[in-house]
Amino acid sequence: MAERPVPELSPAARELLGAFRAAEGPGPGVRRQHWVELQERLDAPSAGPSLDRGRYYAKVVGVTMALAAGLLLAVKVVGLGVSALSTSAREPAMEAPYQGGAEAEGGQAVEREGGRSTTRRAEARRPGAAEPEAALAPSEPEPSLEAAAAGGAAEGGTAAVERPAPRAARSRATAGASAPEPASATSDLTAELALIKEATLAKQGGRIEAGLAALQRHAQRFPSGTLADERRVLRAELLCVAGRRDEARAEARAFLRQHAGSALSGRMRRACPEGG
Amino acid sequence: MPVIDHDPEFAALYDRHHGFVWRILRRLGVPPASLDDATQDVFVVVHRRRDALRADVAERSWLFGIARRVAADLHRGRRRTLRKLEALPSPGEPAAPLDEALERAEAADFVRAFLERLDEGHRMVFLLSDVEGMTAPEIAETLELNLNTVYSRLRNARKKFEQAVARRRARAKVAHG
Numbered sequence: 071m072a073e074r075p076v077p078e079l080s081p082a083a084r085e086l087l088g089a090f091r092a093a094e095g096p097g098p099g100v101r102r103q104h105w106v107e108l109q110e111r112l113d114a115p116s117a118g119p120s121l122d123r124g125r126y127y128a129k130v131v132g133v134t135m136a137l138a139a140g141l142l143l144a145v146k147v148v149g150l151g152v153s154a155l156s157t158s159a160r161e162p163a164m165e166a167p168y169q170g171g172a173e174a175e176g177g178q179a180v181e182r183e184g185g186r187s188t189t190r191r192a193e194a195r196r197p198g199a200a201e202p203e204a205a206l207a208p209s210e211p212e213p214s215l216e217a218a219a220a221g222g223a224a225e226g227g228t229a230a231v232e233r234p235a236p237r238a239a240r241s242r243a244t245a246g247a248s249a250p251e252p253a254s255a256t257s258d259l260t261a262e263l264a265l266i267k268e269a270t271l272a273k274q275g276g277r278i279e280a281g282l283a284a285l286q287r288h289a290q291r292f293p294s295g296t297l298a299d300e301r302r303v304l305r306a307e308l309l310c311v312a313g314r315r316d317e318a319r320a321e322a323r324a325f326l327r328q329h330a331g332s333a334l335s336g337r338m339r340r341a342c343p344e345g346g
Numbered sequence: 347m348p349v350i351d352h353d354p355e356f357a358a359l360y361d362r363h364h365g366f367v368w369r370i371l372r373r374l375g376v377p378p379a380s381l382d383d384a385t386q387d388v389f390v391v392v393h394r395r396r397d398a399l400r401a402d403v404a405e406r407s408w409l410f411g412i413a414r415r416v417a418a419d420l421h422r423g424r425r426r427t428l429r430k431l432e433a434l435p436s437p438g439e440p441a442a443p444l445d446e447a448l449e450r451a452e453a454a455d456f457v458r459a460f461l462e463r464l465d466e467g468h469r470m471v472f473l474l475s476d477v478e479g480m481t482a483p484e485i486a487e488t489l490e491l492n493l494n495t496v497y498s499r500l501r502n503a504r505k506k507f508e509q510a511v512a513r514r515r516a517r518a519k520v521a522h523g
Contacts, residue, residue, distance in 0.1 A: 076482075076497055076500050076501045076504065077501065077504055077505070077508075079476060079504060079507070079508070080508060080511065082511055082515070083504075083507055083508055083511045084476075085453070086453045086456060086457055086511065087457060087476055087477055089449075089450040089451075089453035089454050089457070090453065090454040090457035090458065090477065091369070091477050092450065092454070093450065093451060093454030094368075094369045094372060094373075094454070094477075095365045095368060095369060096364065096365060096368040096381070096385070100368075100382070101361075101364045101365070104364065104382065104385060104386055104389075105360065107382075107386060108360070108386055108389055108390070108393075111386060111390055112390065112393055335383070336380070336382070336383040339382075339383075
């Protein structure tokens with residue numbers, strides 16, 4: 071089917087669109103500047119926005135997961151403690167109302183019928199029974215979080231190696247040793263955040279030396295910390311404000327060479343612009 | 347030694363399409379402060395994946411796809427909605443052009459205001475055709491539209507634009523006696 075022809079634009083309309091096109095464009099100066107910056111980025115060994123940005127997001131996801139895991143672990147520990155105290159203090163008949171009427175009735179029915187799957191649930195409430203922990207294990211949140219964290223942090227494939235490790239065996243073998251690890255990671259991150267925040271606030275308040283000192287402490291404690299990139303950007307910004315522009319620009323150039331496509335690269339480029 | 351100095355094809359592609367990428371990112375709602383980074387991001391991807399450019403795909407269609415993804419990433423990352431165009435002086439009260447630059451700026455503002463009133467489907471077809479000079483088949487491929495849909499939207503958009511131009515001219519006559 072023949073399509074109706076599209077009318078040509080009038081000269082006046084074309085002129086307006088030409089003016090719009092010129093006004094929307096970047097201009098030759100911008101194009102040249104982009105070309106130079108693009109060369110620097112492509113020269114860097116790890117050039118590529120999505121790759122570095124992917125690493126950055128993986129880092130963010132990893133940190134979030136670690137925090138969530140730490141929090142859940144703490145909740146679980148507290149919950150188990152409370153549960154152990156209340157279980158030892160109460161008789162099963164006293165506990166039933168807290169579980170809801172239907173479950174209490176179900177428990178009695180199972181005792182009459184025997185052998186059904188709900189038997190375990192009824193027995194699980196009995197103090198001192200051997201099965202409850204094993205029966206409860208699959209519904210615990212911790213293992214699934216661990217698996218998710220391993221998947222998120224190890225895109226390169228290490229998750230596939232680590233994941234098959236038997237969950238129960240791991241939790242039994244390292245029940246005592248594994249608990250401090252998330253807490254340590256969380257406290258490290260908290261300490262890192264505190265130092266970066268201190269430096270940021272110092273920068274905002276014009277206390278340049280205090281900001282640099284906070285970053286120095288961060289560098290000493292966490293040379294390859296999770297927030298090492300943020301530290302470098304902040305340092306360049308602070309050095310620039312302090313008038314140490316050559317150092318700031320050297321820091322920026324080194325960072326951009328190493329992390330050309332980083333999500334922080336734009337900020338780093340503006341940290342101490344030439345002629346600024 | 348810069349890597350891309352050895353790649354004249356990439357340099358030529360950059361020269362040909364830098365403006366196109368910039369304008370498209372801008373039309374896709376990338377805020378002015380992020381245009382530098384976003385434009386470079388597009389060309390970094392282009393450089394890395396230039397071998398994937400198939401002979402049967404128009405360069406600008408391919409670039410548009412990359413630009414759209416970069417813009418979407420940016421919006422997701424920053425949780426920003428598409429940037430609204432700046433508040434514009436009413437086309438009904440055009441400022442008296444003091445010089446050519448002012449006249450051009452006023453003309454550009456008029457087009458921006460018109461585009462703002464168009465719906466997204468018509469706007470992008472109109473832009474790609476009448477600002478960027480793409481052919482209807484190229485636009486159909488770029489926006490994954492039926493060719494007849496492209497023609498239909500272009501016809502409608504041009505008609506509306508000509509009407510707006512005529513109104514502007516009439517108002518200018520009234521304003522200047």
